Amino acid sequence: MPVILAPDRAPSVQELLADIAEAKTLVDRIEPGLVYAQDTKVLGIGPIGSANEHEISFIVSSKFKDQLQQASACAVIMTADMRAELAKTPDYVQVICGQPYLLYALVARWFDQRRQPPWIPGVHPSAVVHQTASIDKDAVIGPNVVVGAGTVIDQGVMVQANCCIGANCRIGSGSVLYPNVTFYDNVRIGQRGIIHAGVVLGADGFGFAPNPMLGQGAWGKISQLGGVVVGNDVEIGANTTIDRGALEDTVIGNGVKLDNQIMIGHNCHIGDHTAMAACVGIAGSTKIGARCIIGGAAMFSGHLTIADDVQISGGTAITSDIPKAGRFTGVMPAAPHKQWQRNAAVMSQLSELRKRLRELERNVGEIE
Amino acid sequence: MPVILAPDRAPSVQELLADIAEAKTLVDRIEPGLVYAQDTKVLGIGPIGSANEHEISFIVSSKFKDQLQQASACAVIMTADMRAELAKTPDYVQVICGQPYLLYALVARWFDQRRQPPWIPGVHPSAVVHQTASIDKDAVIGPNVVVGAGTVIDQGVMVQANCCIGANCRIGSGSVLYPNVTFYDNVRIGQRGIIHAGVVLGADGFGFAPNPMLGQGAWGKISQLGGVVVGNDVEIGANTTIDRGALEDTVIGNGVKLDNQIMIGHNCHIGDHTAMAACVGIAGSTKIGARCIIGGAAMFSGHLTIADDVQISGGTAITSDIPKAGRFTGVMPAAPHKQWQRNAAVMSQLSELRKRLRELERNVGEIE
Amino acid sequence: MPVILAPDRAPSVQELLADIAEAKTLVDRIEPGLVYAQDTKVLGIGPIGSANEHEISFIVSSKFKDQLQQASACAVIMTADMRAELAKTPDYVQVICGQPYLLYALVARWFDQRRQPPWIPGVHPSAVVHQTASIDKDAVIGPNVVVGAGTVIDQGVMVQANCCIGANCRIGSGSVLYPNVTFYDNVRIGQRGIIHAGVVLGADGFGFAPNPMLGQGAWGKISQLGGVVVGNDVEIGANTTIDRGALEDTVIGNGVKLDNQIMIGHNCHIGDHTAMAACVGIAGSTKIGARCIIGGAAMFSGHLTIADDVQISGGTAITSDIPKAGRFTGVMPAAPHKQWQRNAAVMSQLSELRKRLRELERNVGEIE
DSSP: OOOOOOGGGOOBHHHHHHTSTTHHHHEEEEEOOSSOOTTOBOOEEOOTTTOOTTEEEEOOOGGGHHHHHHOOOSEEEEOHHHHHHOSSOOSSEEEEESOHHHHHHHHHHHHHHTSOOSSOSEEOTTOEEOTTOEEOTTOEEOTTOEEOTTOEEOTTOEEOTTOEEOTTOEEOTTOEEOTTOEEOTTEEEOTTOEEOTTOEEEEOOOOEEEOGGGSTTOEEEOOOOOOEEEOSSOEEOTTOEEEOOSSSOEEEOTTOEEOTTOEEOTTOEEOTTOEEOTTOEEOTTOEEOTTOEEOTTOEEOTTOEEOTTEEEOTTOEEOSOBOSOEEEEOOOOOEEHHHHHHHHHHHTTHHHHHHHHHHHHHHHHHHO | OOOOOOGGGOOBHHHHHHTSTTHHHHEEEEEOOSSOOTTOBOOEEOOTTTOOTTEEEEOOOGGGHHHHHHOOOSEEEEOHHHHHHOSSOOSSEEEEESOHHHHHHHHHHHHHHTSOOSSOSEEOTTOEEOTTOEEOTTOEEOTTOEEOTTOEEOTTOEEOTTOEEOTTOEEOTTOEEOTTOEEOTTEEEOTTOEEOTTOEEEEOOOOEEEOGGGSTTOEEEOOOOOOEEEOSSOEEOTTOEEEOOSSSOEEEOTTOEEOTTOEEOTTOEEOTTOEEOTTOEEOTTOEEOTTOEEOTTOEEOTTOEEOTTEEEOTTOEEOSOBOSOEEEEOOOOOEEHHHHHHHHHHHTTHHHHHHHHHHHHHHHHHHO | OOOOOOTTTOOBHHHHHHTSTTHHHHEEEEEOOSSOOTTOBOOEEOOTTTOOTTEEEEOOSGGGHHHHHHOOOSEEEEOHHHHHHOSSOOSSEEEEESOHHHHHHHHHHHHHHTSOOSSOSEEOTTOEEOTTOEEOTTOEEOTTOEEOTTOEEOTTOEEOTTOEEOTTOEEOTTOEEOTTOEEOTTEEEOTTOEEOTTOEEEEOOOOEEEOGGGSTTOEEEOOOOOOEEEOSSOEEOTTOEEEOOSSSOEEEOTTOEEOTTOEEOTTOEEOTTOEEOTTOEEOTTOEEOTTOEEOTTOEEOTTOEEOTTEEEOTTOEEOSOBOSOEEEEOOOOOEEHHHHHHHHHHHTTHHHHHHHHHHHHHHHHHHO
16 A cells, blocks of 8 residues: 555554544544554555555445454444444454445545645746746646646646646646646636646647538638636546537536546536546537436537436447436447357348348238 | 637728638628628627627528527628528628638638747747757747657747657648647658647557467567658647557558547558547558548457548447448447346347247248 | 668678577578578568568568569568478578568567667756656656656666656666656556556546535545556557556556557556557456457456456457456447448347247247
8 A cells, every 4th residue: 555654654543533624523433452542553544355554444345344354454444333243352443433435535535645745836947837827826836837828827736747738727726737737728627626647628629621622522620719618626537638619618517527538529518526437438519417427438429418417338329319317328248259240140130130020920910 | 719809909890801811702792780890890709699799600500590680799600591581680790601611610710820829939948859850940849849869840830848759750841739749750740730739649559479488478579660651731639649550651641630539550541531530449550541531439440441431430340341432330229228238138149039030930931 | 661770780681680689599591582692781671562672571471472472672581381382582582480470570679679769878957856766877867757756767767758757656677668658656667668658657546435515416536545566568558547546556467568548447457468459448446367368449347357368359348257268249240321220220129029029939839
């Protein structure tokens, strides 16, 4: 487990939980174990099956009950029910809590925040910042970062190394950009955003019109004049791309969570709190509702409207509007190759097969 | 609409159209509106439903006719037929033109060209350019750009921040590279290319041969010695990758338009004016003809030959040659999850179902 | 063919083969041609159909036998059987060898290694290296590279321009990172790795839990505390992303070969010598065995276990465990669009069709 604090920086179980504001209401009680007590130092956090005596752990499902008996962690977060099922008092401290998964998330965040910050605050001398850009004094601008004219970077923002931010952009307070991110001109993101490495926001949408003056079959470019607007609390995964709008903005709502290598075309709107797993592709001008959950590698045609609270299974192609909530799927089942070959041959005859079935039904009807 | 000129830089309707050479032949006549006339200043361009009184707009389909009556734009591009259908003289200037979409494209380009250029011409002092590279004096080399030995960069090229150009590359006149682009050695692109952020041209093709000397199941690398050659007027979308050839070059024809996150394997040839939407994958050594249109997330096996003028629907997997023009599709339709489950269960029995149908046909035939 | 040595750097056929250690055992004999002999200079390597008189070539399949008669290369690698089939002594030198493909790979590697190295050894003055990082004196750190605290870079490593390496990383000896690569903190790769441009290792895994306190449908982030561990002899293609583990590490085995634009989620384990073609997506916590071969654009759900020696066809979605070796496929066959439309309509009725077939079978059974 890579986040391991040096013993002199590590808290005791008691200090750790006291330092997490929400823990006060979440934790019902803390019981000492046979070996470890509340003053035991906690250097990190690990899964129940492999956490060692310097780590706190947790259990979220009775599926892992067996591991609980043999856990080596110095403290374990669990429900009162789980505690009651334990045959005997364990070696470790027991943190009794109605929502162990939520407390785990808070403890993990606590350790995450103790990682060493990657860069010293301020603007790194190697950064190239346009004289008309405005950088808050508490922001961190890493090495080799480039910031264009008129761009505003708010308080507590961290732009990590080798990012390029275009002109007239805005980065809301508390946002983090990991290395090698590119913002074209006129990209605005809200507060507390997390933009992972290699993300490209605001590249030209794919807009062309046939232009025979340029040659047989040639395409003329449609300039893409819109921008990209991203709400608050949005996370965008590594190497994801979101194109600028043709005339108006491409819009990503508040609380949207996008995994890696997602592609969102120009003029799309993504509703608040919608989450998408990796490799999803959304063609231009499609509108996706709020609180949707989109599985990995799902694909959407352009100009669609998808309702709120829709769930799309991974690998599914959506080619028409979805007017109300529900779960939709369209995946070809995998099978041993030879079996697939036999079935695939029939797939291209399905229409004919149905015709033969109808014919038979008629014939049998007549016989009867 | 983010491209908004300051009033002192903005043209009047008349000046704008006079400044677009092609408009002379495209525009039939300009009629004043009740409120706005030809000398009204135009600060930007917007869609018919949301353009304000400082913006010019356009209408390309009678589908949006209702919006035309209520438009707030100061000028609207429309056909004579559209004009004739208007119940009364509108507030805005009417630009009458047989091809409103083409004129829109030209006006949008005009505004696009008035954006502030991101970097001052010349080689930025932070760029690292090999002494044997040749950079035209009119080229723009942005901050932190790295250019390798023997590379030639022609007139009017703009290489934006943090791009890395390898050795012995050539970038044709008027081409633009957005930030964080990587060219490996021996990559050549033609004139007027547009290469979006995060593009990688010339990474090694995926070439391996089993080499048991390195261990059971181990792979030995086949060095990839070819390059990548890209024609004139090619646009390549953000984070797209095109691999170098194994021995000869991977070749992208003139006028090819590639959207974001496309992957083109080693030794591929893409014919002139072929357009591909985002997330398309093409395995090595496949040849695609001219003027093809490939939908998003379509996938091609390796070593295929696809004819000219072929259209592939989005999400379709192509696993064999296509010898002549036509449209090809292979997408599993999406359905409500439970309905899909019922049908998917049958998909793995299709071959058996056909057998049973044949059997029935025989039996019924005998009965008759 | 881009790797062409200047004549004064080029070896003769004899010198070339003598300089490749493995050639000693691989080459059976070298026979002079009518025009070229063993002292002919070899400037490069090319395919049999297009190699010129300065290039060596090879033939691996009797399919290309016709090209052998007309080859213009100065030397050709072939089997004794191929040689025996030649009607007459050719102009070129014949290199007789039981494994022509392997010898080709070795000759290609020889020429690849003679390319000009892109950067002078040592740390480029524009690089920003944390004072606690340890860089071997033989390593090459290119322009604008950023290296974080506590990171160790071993002997013979080449980190090319504009890469960002986080804190507490380790890069094993002989590894090459092409430009614009990002390693987050706590990423370790083994020896002789090849990491292509735009790769992102160690971005946060996609971990969220519903958190109604943040709003209806809102997601709370689960901090991702694990790292990424990559074995020896691994190649990772351009713009591929591998996420860090939630609590423990994401693990890539020895000898794994990954093509471009692959996405591997948090907590995944990929077994030794497994190879994946481009655009594959693997959701979190899936374990893939050793020596698997995964076709392009295949997709895996999360939390699966795939056995050793499994082969997955390109474009196949795997949604359940595969407990033993074999080849698996699930691809919708492509067809002319109208034919597909007719068949697709039936696909959503398959379950009903089966019911009707059963009904008919019953009826016909009764009639009989």
